[in-house]
Amino acid sequence: MKRRAFILSAAAAACSRGPRLNVYNWSDYVAPETIPDFERETGIFVRYGTYESVQEMLAKVMSGNSGWDVVFPSADYIQPMREMGLLAPLRPEWLPHLDALDAPFRHPPWDPELRWSVPYMWGVTGIAYQTSLDRPPCSWGDLWNPRLAGKITMLDDPPEVLGACLKMLGYSLNSSDPAQLRRAQQEAIAQKKLLRAYLNAEVRDQLVAGDVAAAQAWAITAAQAIEAAPDKLAFAFPSEGFARFADTVAVLRESRRQQAAHRFIDYLLRPEVSAKIATATQTATANGAARALLPAAMRDNPVLYPSGGTLARGEWFQPQSAASQRLRDRLWTEIKSA
């Protein structure tokens, strides 16, 4: 199916000289039919590329003549990309489906008036664990339990690990205070001897297999693991607070296809399109109207869509200054070398 879609779109590229749009997205972040359906409907040929990390995307578009029109930056990259003059202001009159967004995402903290970006998907970081544990973990501190030695994993991601340590100590996960960061680092080093490994999405299989007892994990990864082993695994939103993150859609300033780009974003905002994407990627959508269309099991999945009360403990990642970034990298290197 995927392959056929690819051949068809390649063929379309070869014969059509019609309008084009260059879309640069995370890998596995649309449904298989999303792009072909858009091409069929609008006659716009989409050149679609994927990246694995937001830094990879930023590195490409920073030059200002990358050839991409639409990108999917993480929410904490909106401000820096705006300051670097990389983003084009959005034109709400070209986005009639904006009101499909869930109420909190119509005024998100990183872009309150949605002038530069449209929220796309979002998630949180918490703890995935085996329900067979006699004391289920409910706080970050529980991941320092020596009885779980060798069966704990943390994410292989500096802001996440330092963020969990900062939260455990009662600080903001975006802290740039050297003293607070040092204390967080000491906690991370103390925890390291209990750790099995630093794993990202790979932890899913090891949770299902039972190799890992408790893991710092993205809710998306945890939801997939829980679906594979529903009576063995559960997910906790740590009591000290936890990280929230979101990805957005934005138009690059360099784009000479502003109208087509808006048309594409509005297409993504359509509830039925967005619902298909949320189903295919199993990710929490920022599109409230789309969520209503999801199958009940997914729509009411408490791991993907926790209650407002739970979410109030969450904190959004924010961009770090160069100095703080450098200190954090040094602390991270020291943790890894310890």
Next chain:
Amino acid sequence: MNRLRARLLAPAAALAFLTVVAPLAIICLYSFMSRGAYGGVGQPFTSENYTRLLDPLYGAILWRSFWVAAVSTLICLALGFPLALFIARSGEKKNLYLSLVILPFWTSFLIRTYAWMFLLRDTGLINTALLSAGIIREPLPMLYNNGAVILGLVYGFLPFMVLPLYAILERLDPSLMEAAADLGARPRETLFRVILPLCAPGIRAGAILVFVPCLGTYLTSDLLGGSKTILIGNLVQNQFTSARDWPFGAAASLALMAAATLLLFAARRSGEELL
């Protein structure tokens, strides 16, 4: 004749310039610049990225990388030499064995590393078999430690040791061994005093082919080491991703390259003295 040679060489020279010299020049330039706020490079020019490398933290990382690469190379040699000798002496089946050595290259290194993870995991093939046979009670912690990293490196780069050794051993004149035996050398003496010295160029080539990529590895330490230790390859990778400090990453990768080059020269010097 000279003009013909120049014409035939031109494409390769152009390719080498475009894909080796030019990128290296860019890395070199970057390593003397300052970091941009969100990746990329900026003014002013500075040598600060190199002075930062003098920090003992980074020295320890470089030392650890050398150590891991050296151990992997020695194990490759210990395993690869008997194998190469066996293949060189196996007559008609030589080609079959050689293709078996090369066979793994038909699959991507990444996928083969994942396969090792499936073998070594707590609920992996080896632990499950040992547990059900009653040989062990608790799964052996085989994955996510330095041993697993070295295993992955040895597995990945063993063919690079076997092939140059084989090339030498295959051309070794059997009459030399016969002469040694006739002169009263026992097999052990023949091996250590005749065959091994004659193989020195192959050993050196194999050691370089294994050591250098091991030194720069980052995939194996991430996947099989569970990212618990940081090697110089991981340090460089982090600078270009999460740390967004390209100039420092460029300086670190150049320092790695300089260290490896120095080592190669030293190996060549000592090799010449030996011969």
